[in-house]
Amino acid sequence: MNSFFINREADGESGNDPSAYTLGPLQAGPPCCDPEPLLSIEDLSLRYGNKPALEKVSLQIYKGCITALIGPSGCGKTSFLSVLNRLTDMIPDCHVSGNVRFNECDLFDPAVDIQHLRRDIGMIFQKPTPFPLSIRRNIELPLREHGMRKQDELNDRIQQVLQDVGLWDEVKDRLDAPAQALSGGQQQRLCIARALALRPKVLLMDEPCSALDPISSAVVEDLIQSLRGRYTVVIVTHNLAQARRIANYAGFFWVQEHGGCLIEFGRCQQIFESPIHGLTKAYVSGNRG
Numbered sequence: 001m002n003s004f005f006i007n008r009e010a011d012g013e014s015g016n017d018p019s020a021y022t023l024g025p026l027q028a029g030p031p032c033c034d035p036e037p038l039l040s041i042e043d044l045s046l047r048y049g050n051k052p053a054l055e056k057v058s059l060q061i062y063k064g065c066i067t068a069l070i071g072p073s074g075c076g077k078t079s080f081l082s083v084l085n086r087l088t089d090m091i092p093d094c095h096v097s098g099n100v101r102f103n104e105c106d107l108f109d110p111a112v113d114i115q116h117l118r119r120d121i122g123m124i125f126q127k128p129t130p131f132p133l134s135i136r137r138n139i140e141l142p143l144r145e146h147g148m149r150k151q152d153e154l155n156d157r158i159q160q161v162l163q164d165v166g167l168w169d170e171v172k173d174r175l176d177a178p179a180q181a182l183s184g185g186q187q188q189r190l191c192i193a194r195a196l197a198l199r200p201k202v203l204l205m206d207e208p209c210s211a212l213d214p215i216s217s218a219v220v221e222d223l224i225q226s227l228r229g230r231y232t233v234v235i236v237t238h239n240l241a242q243a244r245r246i247a248n249y250a251g252f253f254w255v256q257e258h259g260g261c262l263i264e265f266g267r268c269q270q271i272f273e274s275p276i277h278g279l280t281k282a283y284v285s286g287n288r289g
């Protein structure tokens with residue numbers, strides 16, 4: 001079953017059809033009707049050395065939906081995201097236990113191809129992280145690393161993803177200019193384009209708007225909204241209004257004695273309007289945190 005990570009063609013996708021890489025048709029039904037779990041997390045615990053950071057977190061991430069993770073600083077939201085594409089493998093003395101299933105496959109199975117996993121589950125960071133290369137090369141490089149060689153296919157893909165993130169008209173005349181000459185908001189959209197170019201199934205976003213000015217932040221937020229139904233998005237945000245605007249589901253984390261834990265998870269409207277737990281109520285109403 002781990003072939004899912006290793007051979008995407010077995011998943012029924014055409015590797016050569018450029019149109020498959022645009023935002024294109026919805027890949028899932030309306031997110032709130034009949035949600036289908038894509039990632040199932042059960043009893044996930046994590047510690048750095050002896051220091052616990054997450055304690056027995058269980059939740060489902062639904063296909064085509066936007067899931068927001070909220071909670072105060074240090075409650076383990078970033079650590080949780082890092083587990084989902086196994087960035088935690090790269091942290092010395094980081095210990096993870098529990099079960100995570102991605103499309104029914106064990107995420108921790110030693111047979112999982114990490115490079116392909118990270119293509120399927122991409123990560124966008126708080127601070128835009130373009131490579132110190134041209135705009136074009138930022139997208140081309142990972143595509144080449146994943147085996148795309150034909151220049152016309154590369155050019156098509158670059159144009160498509162830049163259109164998908166609304167950047168094409170702004171950069172089409174300067175594709176060979178350094179990516180770092182772009183504004184912060186443009187750099188973040190380029191990073192999203194770079195992730196989308198690899199046609200991921202899931203995009204993990206760690207406070208993707210928090211380093212941006214309000215206008216750029218709104219543009220990136222609109223872009224994230226446009227991904228709904230086409231990609232599965234898990235976003236960490238301290239901006240509760242943003243979580244409320246964009247998410248279908250929300251998980252509220254809190255720090256307790258044994259590390260961060262998930263206090264409550266549910267549909268976004270329920271978490272914000274009729275939370276079950278008193279802590280959630282206090283946090284979303286701004287009385288705690």
Ligand SMILES: Nc1ncnc2c1ncn2[C@@H]1O[C@H](COP(=O)(O)OP(=O)(O)OP(=O)(O)O)[C@@H](O)[C@H]1O
Nearest residue numbers: 048051053071072073074075076077078079080091
């Ligand atoms: N690489 C690391 N080594 C040691 N401890 C770490 C490491 N990364 C995170 N931690 C600790 O784990 C706990 C959870 O951190 P994490 O960054 O996951 O929380 P967070 O909710 O994302 O916080 P923030 O909202 O401030 O980004 C914190 O106590 C943090 O200091």
